[in-house]
Amino acid sequence: MIEKLKTLTGLLGPSGFEHEVSYYLEEYLKSRTDHVEIDPIGNVIARKKGTDPGPVVLLTAHIDEVGFIVKKIESNGLIRFEKVGGNDDRNLIAQPVKLLGEHSHINGVIGTLSAHFSKFDDPSMVRKHNQLYIDVGAQSKEEAEKMGIDIGTAVAWGSEFLVFGPEHSPRVRAKSLDDRAGCAVLLQVLEELENESFAGELVLLFAVQEEVGLRGAKTAAEHIKADAGIAIDTTPTSDTLETTMDQTLSLGNGAGIKVMDGSLIVHKTMKQALVTLAKQKEIPYQLEVFTGIGTDGGAVNYANKGIPTGVLSIPSRYTHSSIEIVDLGDVVATKDIVKEFILSLDESSTFKF
Structure with a gap:
């Protein structure tokens, strides 16, 4: 199983x-x-x-x-997205994702502010998904497009499968x-x-x-x-x-x-x-x-x-x-x-x- x-x-x-x-x-x-x-x-x-x-x-x-879909590629290569299904905005930041690119899966991460900026921000605020972005390592819109990303590219979580807990009663995280x-x-x-x-x-x-x-x-x-x-x-x-x-x-x-x-x-x-x-x-x-x-x-x-x-x-x-x-x-x-x-x-x- x-x-x-x-x-x-x-x-x-x-x-x-x-x-x-x-x-x-x-x-x-x-x-x-x-x-x-x-x-x-x-x-x-x-x-x-x-x-x-x-x-x-x-x-x-x-x-x-549940997942996401690419809505816009910014000029600096960061990607705006929409939610597909019931995602909670509180669970999004700093999470790994995988994009279903035209040629292959593409690793990315949903960006977040560095903790060092918290004193200049409101740390209690939950940013809505339309304020967030996905970082795939591209430095421009053109680079992101060459990687196989376009408007409508689907996005899934990118976390890894793990079995953990007591040996007699294992649990699965995925x-x-x-x-x-x-x-x-x-x-x-x-x-x-x-x-x-x-x-x-x-x-x-x-x-x-x-x-x-x-x-x-x-x-x-x-x-x-x-x-x-x-x-x-x-x-x-x-x-x-x-x-x-x-x-x-x-x-x-x-x-x-x-x-x-x-x-x-x-x-x-x-x-x-x-x-x-x-x-x-x-x-x-x-x-x-x-x-x-x-x-x-x-x-x-x-x-x-x-x-x-x-x-x-x-x-x-x-x-x-x-x-x-x-x-x-x-x-x-x-x-x-x-x-x-x-x-x-x-x-x-x-x-x-």
């Missing part, structure tokens, strides 16, 4: 520019599923038939990450764990089902542009007929020391089984099925109510005439920053619930209201 997380988070794919991730998944899934395709906006859709009759289950995780961790869960489930019998058919949707309005899942789910759906995504924990934290979801305490968020009141039958399985199989879980987030589960639930949809949340600290953190045990617990749900299905499985 760690290698899958490292590989997937190492790919660059801000919303609207997910090409590296889409092409990687298409190649990975070719030999592991019965059919795989990339749709016109970049969603990767794969199908795998079970050994026995049963329901069609849609499993989805999104492949895009960019884009939201939601490459969910993608890793689906790939691991697929791998573990390779020699297992299961009923029905799995439709795996790796969706684009979730961070800018669930756009990929909304488009794809309208053309997928499924009896049930499960979305896998990360969700912010509330277990740190800030006064706004309410200690209702913690890192290391298991998978989150969503009850409600800003995009979805989870289908009661699906929620209960996931809770029952977690209890029966002794998989650690937490119930999640958090209205400050939405997931592709909301889009799937509304599709066609409505698809009964559950959501599994991987608890994450520092979400939408360059140093997101997940606990490996929580990722494995999420994978285990998805796998057990699939193995529990048979021809009579239904998900009525």
Whole structure:
């Protein structure tokens, strides 16, 4: 699982520019599923038939990450940018980034004032993103353009993958764990089902542009007929020391089984099925109510005439920053619930209201 997380988070794919991730998944899934395709906006859709009759289950995780886009190149080579997705201005300064240049990835950093200037400035002020700039080492606009940078060049976080913490309970720090961790869960489930019998058919949707309005899942789910759906995504924990934290979801305490968020009141039958399985199989879980987030589960639930949809949340600290953190045990617990749900299905499985 760690290698899958490292590989997937190492790919660059801000919303609207997910090409590296889409092409990687298409190649990975070719030999592991019965059919795989990339749709016109970049969603990767794969199908795998079970050994026995049963329901069609849609499993989805999104492949895009929050990022930025080049808005202007100044005459001295510094780059103005716009945000793509929900970045917090407080997390931007002095962070490494990578630009998806015309010819290669280009390293850069979001600039900040030297600490020596703090006595001439207001150190409590948070500079908005449109006051900031990216430094790629160019000394002029022409140099930046020769490096392969232009208006519209996409920008992703440039932080490195790291495993840390106690050996018995490792944690992962990386960019884009939201939601490459969910993608890793689906790939691991697929791998573990390779020699297992299961009923029905799995439709795996790796969706684009979730961070800018669930756009990929909304488009794809309208053309997928499924009896049930499960979305896998990360969700912010509330277990740190800030006064706004309410200690209702913690890192290391298991998978989150969503009850409600800003995009979805989870289908009661699906929620209960996931809770029952977690209890029966002794998989650690937490119930999640958090209205400050939405997931592709909301889009799937509304599709066609409505698809009964559950959501599994991987608890994450520092979400939408360059140093997101997940606990490996929580990722494995999420994978285990998805796998057990699939193995529990048979021809009579239904998900009525």
